[in-house]
Amino acid sequence: MTIPDHIRLIQVQRTPDALEEASSVLSGIERERLVGFRSVARRESFALGRHAARTLLGSALACDPREVPLEVREDGSLDVPGTPWNLSISHSGVRAAAAISRAEIGIDLEHIRVRPESLFRFILHPDEMELRERVDLPMDRQIVLFWALKESVLKAKRTGLRRSPKSLRLEIDLDQGSALISGERRWEARFEIRDEHVLSVSWLADSESASE
Ligand SMILES: CC(C)(COP(=O)(O)OP(=O)(O)OC[C@H]1O[C@@H](n2cnc3c(N)ncnc32)[C@H](O)[C@@H]1OP(=O)(O)O)[C@@H](O)C(=O)NCCC(=O)NCCS
Known part of the structure; x- marks a missing residue:
């Protein structure tokens, strides 16, 4: 990555x-x-x-x-x-x-395994459901990727799952392994899918510390 x-x-x-x-x-x-x-x-x-x-x-x-x-x-x-x-x-x-x-930074490492399809409704806002068509991955990988991206931001925000993943919106570039995640603020992320794991790291976009 x-x-x-x-x-x-x-x-x-x-x-x-x-x-x-x-x-x-x-x-x-x-x-x-x-x-x-x-x-x-x-x-x-x-x-x-x-x-x-x-x-x-x-x-x-x-x-x-x-x-x-x-x-x-x-x-x-x-x-x-x-x-x-x-x-x-x-x-x-x-x-x-x-x-x-x-x-501000957050990281999430998740093992790819079979998860119920209903998790999409927990992770994605209704406006984001089109991601399921646009991100060209099998369902289990999609679920874990969407989850890891949002959880890494919720960890950077320090709320963890006290805040719903649906409060964030994802834009994903699968080829680049990058994402933009927006809520009250905008976050950048890089991710990799390797050895049956997804690793995502997110940080506050446009923060001075990130450009030093
Ligand atoms: C933070 C949280 C998302 C981590 O979930 P996870 O997938 O089980 O665990 P991960 O391995 O990715 O991360 C665990 C690490 O996150 C860190 N962490 C814990 N709470 C955190 C928070 N609010 N913000 C950022 N990081 C946190 C800790 O360092 C923890 O590791 P440690 O306990 O070994 O020190 C989850 O514990 C959470 O939402 N906690 C806050 C709300 C809560 O307590 N809810 C009860 C369960 S929903």
Whole structure:
């Protein structure tokens, strides 16, 4: 995926080494959270997501990944206090991804699998249903692509699914792997469909930080 220079992106996959390394960079608070998760899958995805975030930010801030200041806001999003960076992470199965930018940013990684057709009505505004004809992909891929694009924006906005995906409108260029997403503000996105996953990263269009 080709992304603008103001964005740094990392993808990680679960391997025995990766998990051990991931656990070794967590802060004390993160370790406490980790042992509190009942599900092994949640423990793994949490560790991989934080590992990705700490690795990226350690390099951007030229510090040890363990020393990266990372806090959870009340809305669930992640803050990097005292730095100019915005951060978003996503995990899906054995994979996780993180992106940082000085612009508001959101990332979503989704596994492509069979989903009910009724999801279109949850994701798309009635005015957008024509996307189903225009975007030349099988139904399961369409659903996941539309979902990932909108969820990455809802994460950049920090509302998550407290805000309906239908509040956003998509314009998609499948060949370029790019999209414009509008709501109260306009967002740009790049996406890729690879290894049965969709990865989408969105940022606030026309923001000063994005043009630096
Ligand atoms: C944010 C949200 C869309 C993520 O959904 P998801 O597909 O399950 O998860 P992803 O792997 O893509 O992303 C998870 C990461 O998003 C981040 N996140 C959580 N809440 C967030 C928010 N409001 N805004 C931006 N990012 C958020 C976290 O870093 C989380 O990872 P972590 O818990 O390991 O730290 C979803 O959790 C949500 O809508 N939350 C807010 C509303 C809510 O709590 N609803 C209950 C379920 S509908």
